[in-house]
Amino acid sequence: MSDSPSQIAHRARLASRVLAALPTRSKNDLLLDLAAELLNQKVRILNSNAADLEAARSAGLSSSKLRRLELSESSIDQLARGLEQVAALPDPVGQVTHERKMPSGLLVLRVRVPLGVVCMIYEARPGVTVDAFALCLKSGNACILKGGREAARSNQTLAGIVQDALGRHALPLDAIASISTTGRDDLAELLKLEQDIDLVIPRGGEELIRFVSSNSRIPVIQHYKGVCHIFVDRSADIDRAIPLCLAAKTSAPATCNAAECVLVHKDVAPAFLPRLAAALDSAGVEIRADQRAGAWMPASKPASESDFGREFLDLVVAVRIVDGVEQAISHIASYGSRHTEAILSKDVATIELFRAGVDASCVVVNASTRFNDGFQLGLGAEIGISTSKLHAYGPMGLEELTTTRFEVVGDYQAR
Amino acid sequence: MSDSPSQIAHRARLASRVLAALPTRSKNDLLLDLAAELLNQKVRILNSNAADLEAARSAGLSSSKLRRLELSESSIDQLARGLEQVAALPDPVGQVTHERKMPSGLLVLRVRVPLGVVCMIYEARPGVTVDAFALCLKSGNACILKGGREAARSNQTLAGIVQDALGRHALPLDAIASISTTGRDDLAELLKLEQDIDLVIPRGGEELIRFVSSNSRIPVIQHYKGVCHIFVDRSADIDRAIPLCLAAKTSAPATCNAAECVLVHKDVAPAFLPRLAAALDSAGVEIRADQRAGAWMPASKPASESDFGREFLDLVVAVRIVDGVEQAISHIASYGSRHTEAILSKDVATIELFRAGVDASCVVVNASTRFNDGFQLGLGAEIGISTSKLHAYGPMGLEELTTTRFEVVGDYQAR
Numbered sequence: 001m002s003d004s005p006s007q008i009a010h011r012a013r014l015a016s017r018v019l020a021a022l023p024t025r026s027k028n029d030l031l032l033d034l035a036a037e038l039l040n041q042k043v044r045i046l047n048s049n050a051a052d053l054e055a056a057r058s059a060g061l062s063s064s065k066l067r068r069l070e071l072s073e074s075s076i077d078q079l080a081r082g083l084e085q086v087a088a089l090p091d092p093v094g095q096v097t098h099e100r101k102m103p104s105g106l107l108v109l110r111v112r113v114p115l116g117v118v119c120m121i122y123e124a125r126p127g128v129t130v131d132a133f134a135l136c137l138k139s140g141n142a143c144i145l146k147g148g149r150e151a152a153r154s155n156q157t158l159a160g161i162v163q164d165a166l167g168r169h170a171l172p173l174d175a176i177a178s179i180s181t182t183g184r185d186d187l188a189e190l191l192k193l194e195q196d197i198d199l200v201i202p203r204g205g206e207e208l209i210r211f212v213s214s215n216s217r218i219p220v221i222q223h224y225k226g227v228c229h230i231f232v233d234r235s236a237d238i239d240r241a242i243p244l245c246l247a248a249k250t251s252a253p254a255t256c257n258a259a260e261c262v263l264v265h266k267d268v269a270p271a272f273l274p275r276l277a278a279a280l281d282s283a284g285v286e287i288r289a290d291q292r293a294g295a296w297m298p299a300s301k302p303a304s305e306s307d308f309g310r311e312f313l314d315l316v317v318a319v320r321i322v323d324g325v326e327q328a329i330s331h332i333a334s335y336g337s338r339h340t341e342a343i344l345s346k347d348v349a350t351i352e353l354f355r356a357g358v359d360a361s362c363v364v365v366n367a368s369t370r371f372n373d374g375f376q377l378g379l380g381a382e383i384g385i386s387t388s389k390l391h392a393y394g395p396m397g398l399e400e401l402t403t404t405r406f407e408v409v410g411d412y413q414a415r
Numbered sequence: 416m417s418d419s420p421s422q423i424a425h426r427a428r429l430a431s432r433v434l435a436a437l438p439t440r441s442k443n444d445l446l447l448d449l450a451a452e453l454l455n456q457k458v459r460i461l462n463s464n465a466a467d468l469e470a471a472r473s474a475g476l477s478s479s480k481l482r483r484l485e486l487s488e489s490s491i492d493q494l495a496r497g498l499e500q501v502a503a504l505p506d507p508v509g510q511v512t513h514e515r516k517m518p519s520g521l522l523v524l525r526v527r528v529p530l531g532v533v534c535m536i537y538e539a540r541p542g543v544t545v546d547a548f549a550l551c552l553k554s555g556n557a558c559i560l561k562g563g564r565e566a567a568r569s570n571q572t573l574a575g576i577v578q579d580a581l582g583r584h585a586l587p588l589d590a591i592a593s594i595s596t597t598g599r600d601d602l603a604e605l606l607k608l609e610q611d612i613d614l615v616i617p618r619g620g621e622e623l624i625r626f627v628s629s630n631s632r633i634p635v636i637q638h639y640k641g642v643c644h645i646f647v648d649r650s651a652d653i654d655r656a657i658p659l660c661l662a663a664k665t666s667a668p669a670t671c672n673a674a675e676c677v678l679v680h681k682d683v684a685p686a687f688l689p690r691l692a693a694a695l696d697s698a699g700v701e702i703r704a705d706q707r708a709g710a711w712m713p714a715s716k717p718a719s720e721s722d723f724g725r726e727f728l729d730l731v732v733a734v735r736i737v738d739g740v741e742q743a744i745s746h747i748a749s750y751g752s753r754h755t756e757a758i759l760s761k762d763v764a765t766i767e768l769f770r771a772g773v774d775a776s777c778v779v780v781n782a783s784t785r786f787n788d789g790f791q792l793g794l795g796a797e798i799g800i801s802t803s804k805l806h807a808y809g810p811m812g813l814e815e816l817t818t819t820r821f822e823v824v825g826d827y828q829a830r
Binding site for chain 1: 432435436513515517519521523530531609613614628629632634635636652655656658659661662663666759770771772774775776777778779780781782783785786787791792793803804805806808809810818819820821822823824825826827828829830
C-alpha cells in the first residue's frame with residue numbers, strides 16, 4: 001500500500017461509523033460467506049504462504065517461527081470454522097448492561113458500543129489476519145492489521161479475500177487494512193494517530209511490546225509473556241497431579257498458558273517428585289531443578305537463577321521445592337507474569353491464601369494453567385490474553401472489544 | 416517528602432496488597448472516622464488553605480484558579496458528607512460478575528479485584544485529595560496523589576489527617592501518598608513506574624493531559640475537555656427547551672458537562688432564538704452566534720470559527736443554526752469532545768439518527784447535558800468523567816477503579 005498510515009487510519013475511522021450501526025444479520029452473513037470463500041481459495045492462499053515460507057527459509061528464520069508462519073489445508077479449515085463460530089456468538093453491540101430510573105425521573109441506560117478502530121500488531125501467524133478481522137467486525141470495529149514482513153504475501157492474500165467479501169456485501173472495504181511494511185518508522189507513525197485509532201494490541205516478542213507501550217499515545221493492551229506456575233500443595237492428590245502437570249507442560253509448550261515452573265510443597269516432594277520426573281523424562285521434557293528438588297530428580301539439570309521467571313516455550317520445565325503456600329506466593333510475586341497461576345490442594349484455608357495472595361489474570365484451583373483460554377473460559381473466541389489490568393484482564397473476547405456509553409432519556413429535566 | 420517517586424510507588428504497591436484483602440467493614444469504619452476528623456480539624460485545614468491562597472494571590476493566579484483552590488467551612492462539610500456517602504456505597508471488591516459451569520466441568524468465575532495503585536495528577540482543588548483517597552480505598556486501591564504546587568499546604572494537611580486516621584486503624588500509611596513537587600521531571604519519573612503503578616488519571620488543562628499521555632508507559636485514563644452541545648430539533652418543546660438550555664449553560668459554567676454550544680434547527684429558529692436570547696441576556700450570558708442565528712439574536716456577537724469546539728468554562732455560549740439532524744451530527748463530529756451530547760426532540764426517527772450518529776460517552780435525550788455526572792447517573796460518586804473509550808467511558812465510580820479476573824475451580828482437569 002502506498003497510502004500513509006494516517007490516510008489508512010482516517011479511512012478506517014469513517015468505515016467504523018458504518019460498522020457500528022450494522023445489523024447483526026449483515027455481519028453474520030459476511031462472516032459465513034467469508035468462511036466459504038476461504039475454503040474455495042485454499043490453493044491461492046497456500047501458494048502465497050509457500051512463497052512466504054520459501055523466503056523465510058532462505059532468510060534463515062528459526063524453525064519455531066517457520067512453524068508459526070505455515071498454513072495448511074487443515075489450518076485453513078480451522079480458520080473457516082472459527083468464522084462460523086464467531087458468527088454464532090451473540091452480538092455485544094447494543095446490549096444494555098444497566099438500566100435504572102433515577103429519582104430525577106431520568107432513565108439511565110448503559111449500552112455496549114464498539115471501540116471504533118482497533119490496530120493489531122503481530123508477527124508471523126497469518127491466521128491472525130482472519131481471526132482478528134472476524135472479532136473486530138462482529139464487535140462493530142474497523143481493524144488495522146500490521147503483520148510481520150515475513151508473512152506479507154499470506155496476509156495480503158487473506159486481506160484481499162476479506163475485502164472481496166466486503167465488496168460483495170456492499171460493506172466498506174476499509175473495515176480491514178492490512179499493512180506489511182516493516183519499518184519501526186511506520187509503526188511509530190501509526191502509534192501517534194490517537195484521533196483515528198482507539199486501541200492498539202501488540203502481540204509478539206517482549207521487545208515489540210515494550211516498543212509499542214513506550215511509543216504509543218493510543219491506549220495499548222499488553223499481552224506479555226506467560227510465566228505460569230503450578231503449586232503442588234502437600235494436600236494435593238498426587239496420582240492426578242502428575243498427568244495434570246505433564247499435560248500443562250507438554251500439550252502445547254509454545255503457548256503462553258503452558259506451565260513453566262512447578263512449585264512443590266516440601267512435605268510432598270519425596271512422594272511426588274520422583275514420579276513427576278519419570279513422567280516428564282518419558283515425554284522428553286528437560287527438568288531444571290533447584291538444589292532441594294534435584295535430590296529427588298536425579299536426571300534433572302540444576303536450575304540457574306534465570307530459569308525462574310522464564311518463558312521456555314519449549315519442552316523445558318523449572319521445578320522448585322517451597323516450604324509452604326506463603327513461599328509459593330512470594331515466588332510467584334517475584335517471578336510470575338500476572339498471566340495464570342494454579343494451585344493443586346484440597347485444603348480450603350491454603351487455597352484461600354493462594355487466591356488472595358496471587359495477582360494474576362486467572363487463578364486456577366485444581367486444574368491445568370492451559371484452561372486460561374477464551375474458549376475454555378466460555379468467551380467463545382479470543383483475540384488474545386491481556387496481562388494489563390485496564391479494560392481487559394485475561395482472555396479478550398467480543399465484549400472486551402466494546403465499551404459502554406451512557407444513554408439518558410428525560411422529559412426536559414433542567415440542571 | 417524526600418523519598419524518590421520510585422520508593423513511594425513501591426511502598427504503595429506493598430500497601431495495595433493489604434488493601435486488596437481488607438474487609439468492607441474496616442474500610443467503612445476508616446471513612447466514617449475520617450469524616451468526623453475533617454470536621455474536628457476544620458480550623459487547621461482552613462489555616463493551611465489560607466496560606467496557599469495568600470501565596471497564590473501574590474503569585475497572581477487567575478480568579479478562576481483561586482476559586483478552585485479555596486476551601487470553606489461548607490466545602491469541608493461537603494467533603495465529610497462525601498466520605499459518608501462512599502462508606503454507604505456497595506463494596507465492588509469480590510463481586511462475582513459472571514459464574515459459569517463449563518462442559519469441561521470447570522467452574523469459571525469472574526471476580527472484581529482492585530486495580531492496585533492509582534496515580535492521580537491534578538491541579539488546584541485540594542478537595543480531590545480526600546475524594547480520590549476515599550474512592551481508591553473503598554475500591555481496595557492505594558493512591559498516589561500528585562497535586563499542584565499552589566495547593567501544597569492544603570494537600571499536605573489533608574493527607575496528614577488521612578494518614579493519622581490510617582494509623583489509628585492500623586492500616587498501612589502508604590495507602591495514600593501526596594506529592595507536591597512541581598517539576599515535570601518528577602512527573603516524568605512517576606510515569607515510567609509501570610511495575611508499581613497500574614493507572615494514571617490526569618485531571619487538569621489539556622497541556623497537562625497531553626504531556627501525561629505522551630510520556631506515560633502506564634495506562635492513562637483521559638479526562639479531556641467537555642465541549643457539550645444541545646441540538647434543538649424542530650419538534651422540540653420550546654417552552655421547556657428555554658429554561659433547560661439556560662440551566663445547562665449557567666448552573667455551573669466552569670464544569671465540563673456545561674453546554675458550550677446550542678445547535679438549532681432552522682425551522683424552529685424564528686420562534687426559539689429570540690426567546691432564548693432574552694433568557695440568556697437576562698442571565699448575563701454572552702452569545703456568539705453564526706450569521707443565520709445572529710439574525711434572530713440582535714444582541715449577540717458574531718461567532719468566529721474558533722468559538723465552535725471551544726470550552727468557554729464561563730458565561731459564554733455559541734449558537735448555530737443547522738438544516739437538520741444530519742448537520743447537527745456532522746457539527747458534533749467535527750467540534751465535539753466525546754463527552755456529552757444532547758438532543759431535544761419528540762421525533763423518534765430523529766432521536767434514533769442522533770443516538771446512532773453521535774459518538775460520546777453520554778448521549779442525552781430531552782434533558783440537560785449537566786446530568787452526565789456520577790451522582791446523577793447512579794454511580795454514587797465519581798473520580799472524574801473519562802473521554803477515553805478504554806476501561807471507562809463516561810463517569811468513573813468505584814467499579815471503574817476495579818478490574819475483573821478469572822477464578823477457575825476444577826477437579827484435576829488436565830490439558
